[in-house]
Amino acid sequence: MSAVRSYDEYVGLDALLGAARPVAAGGSPEVSAAERFFIVCHQTSELWLSQAHRDLRLAADLVDRRDLDRALPPIRRAKTVLGLIIATARDMAQLSRAHFDAFRPALAGTSGAQSAQFTLLLKGMDNPYVFQLSSRLQDCDPREVRRDRLVQVWDELDEFLARAEEWRRLHIELARHFVGGRRGTGGTSGVAYLEGRANALAVG
Structure with missing residues (x-):
């Protein structure tokens, strides 16, 4: 294992700071700064969500080994990560609609609806990472594990799903704020499309 020479190298700072273009x-300059803010909000959310899925x-795997004590911290991290994503979505309201409209044409059909990770989040229990964890919890025999730990893990997973639903509602509200009754950036019907897609993924 090679030694890391500096903090910048350890966190990949050059690539990280150069990724928002x-x-x-x-x-x-105001529009450029606003667009960069828009990009950074999406980039950090994608990065956090990849961490949540990794923790799930x-x-x-830990539940499969009946090690519920060690399974709790990663589930709590995943729940905390969704809290950060929700906070970032709320902060998006600091971006004015006027600035969004100024750079929106340059997106050329790019849309958050194309995000594979957030599509999984919209699936709720059918998110494969959530489904795998819930299936392994269901396989736990209460006689094999501490009942209170089993309840705790279920509770944490339920809170994760509640936060996923909170993000879904907030995302639609943000789209309503920025797009209103106009067509979506990706050429969809806009807010109505997001509402229908979110509902279909949640139940399907």
């Missing part, structure tokens, strides 16, 4: 040409996989 506004695409709207000829905009004002880890928790499922």
Whole structure:
């Protein structure tokens, strides 16, 4: 294992800071800064969600080994991560509709609805990472594990799902704020499309 030479190298700071690249040409510095804020909010949310899914996989493996004590921390991290994603979504309201409209044409059909990770989040219990964990919890014989720990793990998973639902509602409200009754950035019907898609994924 090679030694890490610096903090910047350890966190990949150069690549990280260079990843937010506004695409709207000829905009004002205010519009460029607003677009970068928009990009960073999405990038950090995607990164956090990848961590949540990784923690859910880890928790499922630990539950499979009936190690519920060690399964609790990663589930709690996953729940905390969703709290951060929700907070980031709320902070998106700091982006004015006027600035969004200024760089929106440059998105050229790019839409958050294309995110594979957030599509999984909208699936609720059918999210494969959630489904795997819940299936392994159901396989636990209460005689093999501490009943209170089993209840705790279920409670944490329920709270994760509640936060996923909170994010779903907030996402639709943000779309309503930025898009209103207009067509969606990806050419969809806009808010109505998001509502129908979210409901279909949640029940299907």
